[in-house]
Amino acid sequence: MIKVGIVGGTGYTGVELLRLLAQHPEVEVEAITSRSEEGIRVGDMYPNLRGHYDGLAFSAPDAERLAACDAVFFATPHGVAHALAGELLDKGTRVIDLSADFRLRDAAEWAHWYGQPHGAPALLDEAVYGLPEMHRERIRKARLIAVPGCYPTAVQLGLLPLLEAGLIDADRVIADCKSGVTGAGRGAKVPSLLAEASESMKAYGAGGHRHLPEIRQGLGDAAGGPVGLTFVPHLTPMIRGIHATLYGRLTTEPGDLQALFETRFADEPFVDVMPAGSHPETRSVKGANLCRLAVHRPGDGDTVVVLSVIDNLVKGASGQAVQNLNLMFGFDERAGLSAPALMP
Amino acid sequence: MIKVGIVGGTGYTGVELLRLLAQHPEVEVEAITSRSEEGIRVGDMYPNLRGHYDGLAFSAPDAERLAACDAVFFATPHGVAHALAGELLDKGTRVIDLSADFRLRDAAEWAHWYGQPHGAPALLDEAVYGLPEMHRERIRKARLIAVPGCYPTAVQLGLLPLLEAGLIDADRVIADCKSGVTGAGRGAKVPSLLAEASESMKAYGAGGHRHLPEIRQGLGDAAGGPVGLTFVPHLTPMIRGIHATLYGRLTTEPGDLQALFETRFADEPFVDVMPAGSHPETRSVKGANLCRLAVHRPGDGDTVVVLSVIDNLVKGASGQAVQNLNLMFGFDERAGLSAPALMP
Amino acid sequence: MIKVGIVGGTGYTGVELLRLLAQHPEVEVEAITSRSEEGIRVGDMYPNLRGHYDGLAFSAPDAERLAACDAVFFATPHGVAHALAGELLDKGTRVIDLSADFRLRDAAEWAHWYGQPHGAPALLDEAVYGLPEMHRERIRKARLIAVPGCYPTAVQLGLLPLLEAGLIDADRVIADCKSGVTGAGRGAKVPSLLAEASESMKAYGAGGHRHLPEIRQGLGDAAGGPVGLTFVPHLTPMIRGIHATLYGRLTTEPGDLQALFETRFADEPFVDVMPAGSHPETRSVKGANLCRLAVHRPGDGDTVVVLSVIDNLVKGASGQAVQNLNLMFGFDERAGLSAPALMP
Amino acid sequence: MIKVGIVGGTGYTGVELLRLLAQHPEVEVEAITSRSEEGIRVGDMYPNLRGHYDGLAFSAPDAERLAACDAVFFATPHGVAHALAGELLDKGTRVIDLSADFRLRDAAEWAHWYGQPHGAPALLDEAVYGLPEMHRERIRKARLIAVPGCYPTAVQLGLLPLLEAGLIDADRVIADCKSGVTGAGRGAKVPSLLAEASESMKAYGAGGHRHLPEIRQGLGDAAGGPVGLTFVPHLTPMIRGIHATLYGRLTTEPGDLQALFETRFADEPFVDVMPAGSHPETRSVKGANLCRLAVHRPGDGDTVVVLSVIDNLVKGASGQAVQNLNLMFGFDERAGLSAPALMP
16 A cells, blocks of 8 residues: 555546546555645545545645655646656655656757746656556656656557558658547636537647647657657547547558557557457547557558547546556556446 | 346446446356347447456347346346246346336336236235335345336435425425436437437426336335325436436424435435535436435425435446345445546 | 617627627617727627628727617626616617616615615616516517516516416425526636536526526516515536426316417417427527427326426527517517527 | 428438528428328427428428429438439429439449449439539539538538649548538437437548548549548537548648638638638537638648538538529529527
8 A cells, every 4th residue: 555645636637536546456645735725625626526535635735745655646737746846756755747747858849838948857867758558667667757648648559550660651640639628627718618619629729739749759759760740639529538530651561450559559458459440439438547449541542540549537647647656666557447438 | 256147238227237347346247138239249339348348248038047147137128027037036046127127016007107017916025126225124135126217216315304204295296307318228219319319408208207106106105105296307418317306395394404314314325415505416426326415495495405416327227236236145335336426 | 770789798698699680680780899808800709700790899888889879788797787777778779688787676686686786776667677478568668678587588488377377376386497508608617617517417506596586576477476486497518598397286277278378378479389298398499589388287186397498598688688679679579580490 | 482392301401401491581492201201290390490381291202292393402311312303303393412312423433332323324414513612603504403412511612722723732631520410310320329429539431431432523623633532530429510620731832821712712602711820610600501711731841731610411411502502593692591600
């Protein structure tokens, strides 16, 4: 049994961590912090948690209390983890950051996209990008994890087999992504109102989105060189879920694409390659730490289409964070993550 | 570890049983039957179950195979359990029926509402109505359980304290109920299409609904005499959830209604009386075996309003069925039912 | 052709006025004011209006410009119309107020529910409550109209025939109402987010809601004496629509209720009494200035149930405002209001 | 005033025709046929039409009665118009076919995709593809119109300027399309249930879809040669709307793309090129006969992204059919089609 803390637990990734950890056999939540909700019990803010965590209330951020934990999750806006991570690491507490603070290896690129200087460049070297399907062994030994973003998770898992095998033109990859509204967080913004966002579909950030450099970095690792990516996210009228539709141009006769994908992910507990001809639905992973994939080659032409679905709050955030925790502490990788998706 | 079978597992209550039992530490699903889907693996029909139940496929109904189970769930249209329950009981298999077949104690009334003769009147005497909050001790010893309907569960739990205490006029109780569309089952009907049922609200069955006699029977047990009930169900544009809004006329000074409710359900693991002034949301129980209640007395007048929410597929069907199983087999009543609701 | 102004046009009732008036043959929108959006063209804020109103932009509130209009609509929070209405009336401009400012005849009751003194009590005498089905002749001559609230419209239209005929116990009427989220306005509030409000149903204001005194006042007019009302509103996961389910206890043998309703509304262009046994759907009035009603008497007992649906933004706000305008200026009552609802 | 008939009016395109024609100043609906609903009044089947079309009921298909109309719309499954169109044309009635029967110029390709021989190949020569933005002059003189499909409309309008100008690689165009569920029709199918299709997103037909050859034909006309298209449609949890996200590779320096689009559609009443940087929302065209477009060039690279939205039932079907009718009969092209979209 380890003790964990959560910084910034009032958003959707925070409550999702609590939901998942309530079922985790090896973890006790010791502290959850929020400046704005100090003193409120978690069950009063999130009624689904009434009857769980009964003694637990949001507390003001307190480095000492957090440092008494074995691990601390950051479910915060960018910049917050920069300020606190170093101190916690120094005291022996491991850090799992769900924000973007440590995802980009290049501090200057981070500064460009986030409009402020990077607050902890000295930690970048040891931060491990927490995509277990690429970096499992490094994660096991890591002290500081940058949990991948939701879009980056769905896109990278769908493209890894093709890029690692060098089958597609890395200069021209297209990721057309559709996300439920929780991807925009719990902030009170007019465009996220039910009256505005339901019964509608729209693209956003077609000119450039903060997840773009993260995806390019990860795909570049897989391809062994720079990847040219066009990434267009869309807001979809649903609560949870990301559907990434990925297009690549085959540069060579690819052989059996279905077998390629099945082999690549054969040992992955949280990637499910669907049978040939499938179209995965986001609801099939709702609440579950899972990426479901299908690969198509329409008309046996030179375009390959990969369909990749995740729950943005689970495999795209809090579930993946727990999966990282499990690896870091030597638990069963599936601990706390074994429940089937909620369907219908 | 016990072995269970599921008859008619292709509907929503069937897949929900599988979802819940996948997390149950004491149960193995031995057989699941469906005439129409024979040979199909459950993960092929319900992709959320891929990776769970890997050997399990729908089989043709086979009494012998079912009789080898310790318990059999019926998740079938009415009439099916009538035909099979007796044979299974004779062979020592316990039966938990999610259909309406054994809910009404009066075979003639059953025949009236379901338009066909009751197929197993000899079993009515021993059938126990599976609402643990009323009949827990009888359930522990039962061989045959009639799992309550979804509306009846929400309505009865909300009214029990008032009727047991004799505080309201039993002649004139109103239950205005709102249900998500899974309450109508998985049948392909035009009114259940997203294009028809979303972005709309409507009542149905205002002139009379099959759950009416079941609710009246249960409320009558609580009141110790006949209850006059007006019950109007409504179709709500959401997948899961029932919200029952219950109106009673106080016939006496009721004292502290909040305390009355809290005391009545103090030991109930799956009934949560919210703080005074609350308005429970159906999403706070999505996927969870829970009824959340709040009691109001507007303007301190003589009308009491109870708000009662459940997930129709869990506390209103499959979760309650598992709760009954736990009681019948002496397991922890919470086994397999401890996960928090999925929110948001 | 008359000229109209709209004060506070950035909310949902404002844009709905613009949508309806774009089709009105006798009206030109001369000015639309908004402090926060000054200078923005309406098509830039509401893209559905691109190509309509091309010269029109939000302007700062300007009493002189408004006074040059034949009529001014207020689509504002409460209090604003109090401050401006008198000046406009003095200059000969008629005022149609969609807010609550002039709905209650009793300034003290208004102050009680809105938490501030009434700002224009001298105008209360001449304000006409703009429910044409009750006050058509007074509306024709009015200078100042208080457009009814959305819940009050649905509830009053459903209960008028019963109360006018003295058929039900006026001491104990129940209105269980379900509203889409636009009823809460366009403010950026967390509970109105798609991620919070969709896939859920909840009551609110069970202890008391600002529409309660307005409904009681109107029902009292119909009944010729005080009416005891329990009113419970619910938030429903849809954009538009109100479904009121109304319960009354018959105090006498009512005769043919269907005929009563059909006769009462025979000449009403915007009230549609559905055939006996019907269950009106809110989507059948989506975008249309219409109230659809059905009356039921379950089991021929002593409870009567009326089902009443409107679009909260049309017959519950902007459409009714236009209907009032038509009456005040002697236009065809249907002008600009003749399009069928959008279904599916 | 002309008389029109509708064959097969029970589906969504049929009711949408009735909704639009109810506002058309020059058209009277003389007959609407349906084998299955013979004798039912349209207002009984579609309650939004109660109060409109009061004398009109579905009648059995009757060629004589239809031939007495000036024009007949077919809102039927494929194959039906093949059988009847010739006879109507011979009697001088013009035919506007909303099905796929006359969309493909090549009867053999039609037979390949629809799995049956083409039933009226002799009429293919005179059938005009009813996309006014490409074929307005031919439509004016046509006797037989093939109304474009919904996806083909959104995709062609978005790509026309680029292909006509020869700016993109015609061998490798990608159309990632998202459609609301009415695109699947009103048939009672399990995947279209609210419980299945809401709160989820999925692709379908990634291996090949019947709209593919139609789109290729139209794009080929614009490009002046064959176009290689990858088309992946997705089912989106909303009632109406198509969002097409279109990707092309620039083969030359394109100049001012915004100006190119604005110029191309400057005189089009039903195509709205949004300002540079825009992201059109499907809800901005809900119920309206309009295509809204935006063109992006992310990072000034060599990929151009076009965002194209329509209401699949209006500009993607019934509205476009009325637009064709207006052209054929010399009415104002906007007649019956001038109402703003319903938003929110």
